[in-house]
Amino acid sequence: MQDEIVKSLKESGLKITTVRTRILEILNISIKPLTVHKILSEIDVNKTTIYREIDILLKAGYLNKVDFGDGNKRYELSSLDHHHHLVCIKCHAVEDVVLKETLFNEENLISLTNKFKVSYHNLEFFGYCHNCQ
Amino acid sequence: MQDEIVKSLKESGLKITTVRTRILEILNISIKPLTVHKILSEIDVNKTTIYREIDILLKAGYLNKVDFGDGNKRYELSSLDHHHHLVCIKCHAVEDVVLKETLFNEENLISLTNKFKVSYHNLEFFGYCHNCQ
DNA sequence: ATAATTGCAAACACTTTGCACATGT
């Protein structure tokens, strides 16, 4: 694991355990956000531990929760550049996409016209990937 | 219930039942998308019936599923104009918002550069409402 | 040494299934 992350974890009062390291590794390798179920299948560990660990990593800011609206929560590293996902309705392939226009202007408009201070947003696109069209 | 909807329901082979009518009424009155739990608290009906009914109405296209990422699925009438939500992280108030720039252009770009045909998207904003800032 | 981490069993919450009965058309 990268020295930076190790240092950051220690500063958060988090120990460098096998499970913690493996979760971060698995998410680092994965090209798409993973469910608890998937992570569990990759590590020989009790499910309670995974749920607790993900909670810790989420709260400490290492992970982002991603929701594809299918009833399964997914997680990805928060260190990735800001991006959204293209989720294929048919084969469930997931691609990343970076918007040409950010939503930053929209968020500013919302702040002015709705008197609502936007902290973050969730945006995912659903449709058919190249192979499934 | 509006004649239009009654006609539409009948054409879909769906009967005009008390439960069905009440669900549509409740969602019509509500200013925000509702959870199954909330709908159940408003109607004296078995939970199984609600789950089944929402599934039917979703598939028939009368409802949209909305996800605020808190683990609870919410539903709203699909007859509403296309809009997104501003969800307050603190008091959980929900406002509707219509973007000045649609995501239509982005979806076209995605179609060209990613060869991915977008069918729909999910977009919700999270932050602090007027009162909670 | 001691605070953080883990496993296990049990509890919880949400959702679905099978089947018999009831209702709308």
Added chain:
DNA sequence: ACATGTGCAAAGTGTTTGCAATTAT
């Protein structure tokens, strides 16, 4: 009459809790 809708009990999933044992620092 008959297809659609409903209630009930039970089963399925995903997630959390309490507590005792273990591990990293």
